[in-house]
Amino acid sequence: MVAAPWGSERGRARTHLVIVPRWEWRTFGERFGDAEDRFAALEPESVQESDEVYLLSLVTDETVKVRDGLLDIKHLEQVNEDGLEQWKPVLKEGFPLSADAVDVALAALGVSAAPAPSISTVDDLVGVGKELVSVPVWKRRVHYTLSGCMAELTEVRTGNAETRTIAVEAEDPARVIAAVRELGLGSRANVNFPRGLKTLLGLGAHRFAVIDVGTNSVKLHVGERRADGSWSTVSDRAEVTRLGEGLDESGSLQPESMERTATAIAGMADEAKRDGVEAIAAVGTAGLRIAKNSADFVAAVQERCGVQIEVISGEEEARLAYLAATSGLDLGQGPLVVFDSGGGSSQFTFGHGKDVDEQFSVNVGAARFTERYGLAGAVSEETLAAAFEAIAGDLARLDGRPVPDALVGMGGAATNLAAVKHGLETYDADVVQGTVLDLGEIDRQIELYRTSSADERRRIVGLQPGRAEVILAGACIVRTVIAKVGVDSATVSDRALRHGLLLERFG
Secondary structure, eight states: EEEEEEOOSOOOOOOOEEEEEEEEEEESSSSOTTTHHHHTSOOOOOEEEEEEEEEESSSSSOOOEETTTTTEEEEEEEEEEESEEEEEEEEEEESSSHHHHHHHHHHEEEEEEEEOOOSSHHHHHHHTTTTTEEEEEEEEEEEEEEEEEEEEEEEEEETTTEEEEEEESSSSHHOOOOOOOTTOOSSSSOOOOHHHHHHHOOOOOOEEEEEEOSEEEEEEEEEEEOOOOEEEEEEEEEEOTTHHHHHHHSSSHHHHHHHHHHHHHHHHHHHHHHHTOOOOEEEOOOHHHHHHHHHHHHHHHHHHOOOOOEOOOOHHHHHHHHHHHHHHHHHOSSEEEEEOOOOEEEEEEEETTTTEEEEEEEEHHHHHHHHHTTTTTTHHHHHHHHHHHHHHHHGGGTTTTOOOOOEEEEEEHHHHHHHHHHHSSOHHHHHTTOOOOEHHHHHHHHHHTTTHHHHHHHSSTTTTTGTTHHHHHHHHHHHHHHHHHHHHHEEOOOOOHHHHHHHHHOO
């Protein structure tokens, strides 16, 4: 607990009050699903309308506002592992501001310039730093008590822009998390008011996350969209969980694989929230399309960490992969084929430049053929030939088509083949992006994997250890696609489904 100055020079005596930091969570949007019904069932404790002025900084997200003539500042103390933010009031003072108050305000706003001799108005304060903007905001706040927390449903209007926001706060962070989950909003990231207001107005950078739940691995991508619309990567990683283990034989997801995958997704959601994302989009692909109990898994993940997985069609998966490839590589305007080979299926998109002509999905995946032909370890040439024959048969839809100008491969098989080609001890997306895999290099690696046990494969520089069991099948699929399309090589795209989803949902 801390003592903070309150008051002003206009008759409000300066006193010292004990201020207790509170944990806060907030989300923005037009509608909030089941949370709307939950609030409708509660009796509001108060309704308040106010006209405020927020001082926004392009370098910090501290809360600095003016309400009822008082400059009100809250400082972000810390962010916990659940992404909750602990805020402490540090100043409430009227104008003209004291020298101490000006120092506190400029520090909160990240301004290093010397203040004006006198700060008598908001405009005086904004004029100190070029990175500062003042924004008039009208609010209508409806207050509730929910699970021992203060909860607030607010309408926000500034100029021609409008939005709504839900906030939950308490001294105990566990209570805040419980209340957020009770509202069914656990999949949404915590976005404080200054950051949400900047998003509404198109100011500054914003972070978003996507989670791709595949048959063999789960992938997380956190991207930051700058004010000019360009993107940068905050984090990008994959975790092999083998969700589809045993799926081909039983038709259902197995308890152990579901637990591994749910744990990975929960960890990725926590990581994304710590990175300060404003929203998380999650999609499931072939394994969840096929499994008879996929709805049970989706419900269990949502209950565990609040992430809602959308199971998308193979055609939608192919379209998003094509979007990622054409956005990340200079492929010209001629005929193009993009394929994404996963654990349970492969997606194909045919197009010209940015335009899609045809797309489809085929149930040809590395995990399925690994199980069917025992390709997790060393195998005979006869076994490999049988696997090749089966893969070719399942990819018959590629036969007899015109030869494209370019073939782009993405997914774990293609990127690992590229990483092994370059001998990458540490994966480097910039090196992998644009790598050309010719048939000679792929044949070399196929023979290496065919004659190696899983443990021996794990020692191969560049190969992700978790892919040791499925890399042989994956390499066979990539080679078969290249041969059937009628070209000599494929260009590797490190940007895949998750990158296309990021552009589609948040671009």
